[in-house]
Amino acid sequence: MHHTTPLITTIVGGLVLAFLLGMLANRLRISPLVGYLLAGVLAGPFTPGFVADTNLAPELAELGVILLMFGVGLHFSLKDLMAVKSIAIPGAVAQIAVATLLGMGLSWAMGWSWMTGLVFGLCLSTASTVVLLRALEERQLIDSQRGQIAIGWLIVEDLVMVLTLVLLPAIAGMLEQGNASPTLLVWDLLLTIGKVAAFMVLMMVVGRRVVPWILAKSAATGSRELFTLSVLALALGIAFGAVEFFDVSFALGAFFAGMVLNESELSHRAAHDTLPLRDAFAVLFFVSVGMLFDPMILVEQPLAVLGALAIIVLGKSIAAWLLVSLLGHSRRTALTISVSLAQIGEFAFILAGLGISLGMLSDEGRNLVLAAAILSIMLNPILFTLLERYLDKTETMEEQTLEEAIEEEKQIPVDICNHAVIVGYGRVGSLLGQQLLEADVPLVVVENSRPRVEALREQGIKAVLGNAARIDTMDLARLDCARWLLLTIPNGYEAGEIVTAARAKRPDIEIIARAHYDDEVTYIMERGANRVVMGEREIANSMLNVLQEEIAQNPIVRECPI
Template sequence: MHNSTPLITTIVGGLVLAFLLGMLANRLRISPLVGYLAAGVLAGPFTPGFVADTSLAPELAEIGVILLMFGVGLHFSLKDLLAVKSIAIPGAIAQIAVATLLGMGLSHFLGWDLTSGLVFGLCLSTASTVVLLRALEERQLIDSQRGQIAIGWLIVEDLAMVLTLVLLPAISNMMGNQHVSFGQLFTELAITLGKVVAFIILMIVVGRRLVPWILAKSASTGSRELFTLAVLALALGIAFGAVEFFDASFALGAFFAGMVLNGSELSQRAAHDTLPLRDAFAVLFFVSVGMLFDPMILIHEPLAVLATLAIILFGKSAAAFLLVKMFGHSQRTALTISVSLAQIGEFAFILAGLGISLGMLSEHARNLVLAGSILSIMLNPLLFSLLESYLAKTEVIEDQSLEEIVEDEAQTPVAFCDHALIVGYGRVGSLLGAKLIQQGIPLVVIENSRPRVEALREQGISAVLGNAANQEIMTLAGLECARWLLLTIPNGYESGEIIASARAKRPTIEIIARAHYDDEVTYIMARGADKVVMGEREIANNMLDSINIGMAMPPRAEGCTI
């Protein structure tokens, strides 16, 4: 490594390795997170070849933690949590307790002390937000009853871990000073909690008003750079202030920065503009965590690794399954939630790092946590595939609740022809659909959002739930006898794959697609589209038409000499 540029070398090396191994993981149908962690292992001191700067990696990881927690807060929905609070809150708390106790049991068997066992157990108790949401999205379960329970469960876990991050330093100080009385320990803990409560109240009362005002002022300048800078300055500044003035954690500060930002009308723009930076530092976070992992533990202590993995895959999942069944839900809901939670991720890394810094966890324990995380994330898609196969073979309609029966009701093919087939019913799709309806043209919509499909059906519009890249979905939508295929989704490359599949099945259909960039236009046309509409070009053409249509040259303005 070039000693003169350790920061640049570490960032470049980490991102390049993460990209290469992330692409490989994606090709193998494994979560890219596994590739990012593997990139860290290759860049770490325990493997030959390139070695990144291990002193800089923790600071990059800390920025990654701040931005990860900022993203969690930015998407935190109290409404979603309240909708499933009766099962998510008690279920998540009980499952955390069971997983923590199992981890403490394993630590006792390995000869660790009680404190290490507590932190180790907590590390094994919480699932990865990124992995869970991606798994639900791929299977179109986000809007289902099962998906909502899993997401609510995850939110409760996140909140519990945020509280844990705050309390661990106080607990460490108490346990480290053996001459302190119980009263003094209680006082110290009360002071710590009081500071955190003061910070939370300040954010809710002042931050909820001040942060949106700052964002509005920065947006009013018309400068995208200033707006993005305002978002990042608020996220990082609030996180730093939480540590500096309230003895809280970067994670808690960043979480509440995102949460109060979520209350702003500009929150969607804030999320969109900062997403590339959040993603980049999130990748560096996973890389820096992988750098800490010694792969030799897989060879030296395979039984301990297998025991850790068993707690993650079976112990906490069995607890979740039983808890969901106790609340009266079906077997498929219980199995879906238990499989969703059968992995650990971000918070496990954050807790393990904090435990190391406080002297409450050993490097050996962190290696077990990292091994369990990498293996569980890798196996999670396989578990979902096994679950789907099992349910398809064994489940009968009586096993489902009424809501689930409605969700999984078989979709019937459309019963008419010569219709327009619209893929995507967002802002562009809905405007287009309204125009077609006004002209009396039959319409079928393909959407992967269940609430949107249900709303369309209530309006009397034929809608099919699913991904248009799936040939079965296209068949249900009547591709064989449709007159037009209109793709309004914003991803041009995804549109290209749908077009190629549709053109192969129905060569004569007229296909019109939407694009944002010139390279997308070229790609979509090459895949078989008849016409591609690019938003910026249409705006320019319409403005030009508005100038020329039926207008003579306007009279020269008074005082104009040109």
């Protein structure tokens, strides 16, 4: 008997197509994101064959945005946000203004009204949360200064878009009545700002105490399922409450939920447990974007599509590059941020949908926004690759090391040798580090978490902030004269990359790594590790040693007592 299952069909169809085309894109040495977007086009209503539910897909994608922003908040403290406010606030506002004016100029050239041009320009002005964070994660820039600025910039853009979503209906209402009321508009603006401020204060004052307490209680039960459930319930519940009661976006609500948990040690466990769901729903986000795209727009209006794409890729990028450069940051930082923002995403779709419902944007305008979004998302990984090649060719190693040192709060190399370098200071790393300190072994920790590095430095432990796979980071840790390299990070394949880089620089160093699975052990050993410790195997060996000691003291009597 046939059952109508649109939810299951959409999830299965979207993920299967995304997997197949993602693998194909990877084989062709292009970003898997392109495969995910093409999977959405194939699953959409504008191409023959399988058609997924276009109403369900965006809602599933929104879950991915919530979980992703919650994960970012787990690694992003209020201190980090305040540290970049001097560049993120003026930069984001100015860049939105530039992109909006350029969009209005293009709409004027196409004969649209100024109000339609305003909505169209706003759609082109804001970057995609998912695309930006995925690009930063792939290059391990989330905890770098460049990453912090880009994320802070994104948060400011989200706040501006929240205000825009509230003000557009009020403006539309005034235009319909023909009686513009600036007082009403100012009142709506103040009310929205007040709601956002109330939500932020509530999260900083109440949430900072309640959220960690709830997670601590769930962790104390010893049930992994309950802990993971509590993380999801908090992330989704707070995001939904932010929208329902404060008119804040899902993404912003989830971000603050994660940020108030940042100071807890459980934040890393929460981020790890939600990672598979974040990845799966992020893929569905790209699939849902592809489903909205009508390829015929490329044939019918190629010049208009190119114009919109030029505003996103060139106009926004140049504006961001100029603003960051004028505020005194390095060329690498300015270029990284400008490339990060050279795309548009979820807020563009939301604004376009609202514009259609209010009669402030035509179907033609929405199609142009969707086409430009698809193309900019496809081009973004290519732009990042070109940027990396450009920096590699135009910067010397000394300039790269100098710029990274400046970006990472002017770090200087540690002043010890014959020491142990520990990469990662989570549960395993902290236990190992404590034992080394008790044994008077000189120690340097390499971490990509700024709060952890600051905490270690406060304890008098030498720590380097950065990506251990980068030679310049390991130079700061003095890998050239270290005695041991100890990798305690849980990702075996990431550990393999670090081993490869370290072995190329120090063929004689003793490298001990951690792994969870047999294939990770093989992978890391092939790249030059002296020994790989697999947790499950060591637990079994320890239990066997205990049993052997017990048997030696109390030999087994094979005869059963009657």
